[in-house]
Amino acid sequence: MTSARVIGDAAPALLRHQNMQVRSLIDADDAMTQKSQLRTAQTTPRRSRMSTPARKRRAPQDELVPLSEALGELRISRATWYRWRNHGYAPEARRTPSGRICVRRSVLDAFKDELETA
Numbered sequence: 001m002t003s004a005r006v007i008g009d010a011a012p013a014l015l016r017h018q019n020m021q022v023r024s025l026i027d028a029d030d031a032m033t034q035k036s037q038l039r040t041a042q043t044t045p046r047r048s049r050m051s052t053p054a055r056k057r058r059a060p061q062d063e064l065v066p067l068s069e070a071l072g073e074l075r076i077s078r079a080t081w082y083r084w085r086n087h088g089y090a091p092e093a094r095r096t097p098s099g100r101i102c103v104r105r106s107v108l109d110a111f112k113d114e115l116e117t118a
Contacts, residue, residue, distance in 0.1 A: 064102035067093065073108065074115075 065073075070091075071081055084090035091111040093103045 062105040064094070064096065065105055065108055067101040067103065070103045070108055074112065 067078075067081070070093075071078060074081075076084075081090055085093070091103055091107045093101050095101055
């Protein structure tokens with residue numbers, strides 16, 4: 001009977017010890033959750049690359065004139081343009097990302113001035 005009584009006395013102590021361990025684990029988990037929430041609240045939100053002021057597009061210095069309009073202003077045909085370009089006489093043209101050939105307005109005006117003086 002003494003053994004039953006020892007086990008009976010030990011059982012509540014064992015349960016109290018296990019409950020204390022479970023509570024301490026729950027408290028530790030709550031503390032970690034609170035720390036992570038606090039850490040998240042303290043950090044500044046990240047900005048995407050496109051929204052930063054330093055990444056804004058620059059305004060073009062002068063407009064790009066499509067080749068068809070440039071040919072109309074110069075009053076030449078497309079064949080003449082390509083012949084001049086192959087000989088290095090035509091103004092510098094660039095291909096846009098969409099595939100169009102364009103000439104800068106300042107380059108086209110300088111080329112027209114050069115044609116008038118010649």
